[in-house]
Amino acid sequence: MKSELFYKNPKTILNKGTGFLAGYTHSLNPYTGCSFGCSYCYVRAMPVALFRDGEWGNWVDIKNGAANLLKKELQRAKAKGNVTIFMSSSTDPYQPIEYKEKVTRSLLEVMVADPQTSF
Numbered sequence: 001m002k003s004e005l006f007y008k009n010p011k012t013i014l015n016k017g018t019g020f021l022a023g024y025t026h027s028l029n030p031y032t033g034c035s036f037g038c039s040y041c042y043v044r045a046m047p048v049a050l051f052r053d054g055e056w057g058n059w060v061d062i063k064n065g066a067a068n069l070l071k072k073e074l075q076r077a078k079a080k081g082n083v084t085i086f087m088s089s090s091t092d093p094y095q096p097i098e099y100k101e102k103v104t105r106s107l108l109e110v111m112v113a114d115p116q117t118s119f
Helices: 066-079 103-112
Strands: 004-008 014-016 026-028 031-033 059-063 085-087
Touching (some): 066 103
């Protein structure tokens, strides 16, 4: 079954690193949701999946303008100190829609252009 795709315009792209990600200053997810819908995935039990219409694995939010958001937010975050980012803590960065949308690729290009940040 194909996943339903939703195009979103998020206000932010970086999330504060907390919980098991406390060793990082931020987490970064190129998509919300995941078309694979793995039965063992811990994200299916998280609020992002529980309070959403549609079964986990049947929907994906595509984050429009993700690379531009990351550029802006990196500058702000670096002004406060060192930045370390854990990428794709709650989605697969290379699910099928990546072939067309290239959100993950655009984020990686921003990271490569900014070698002072740890990823």
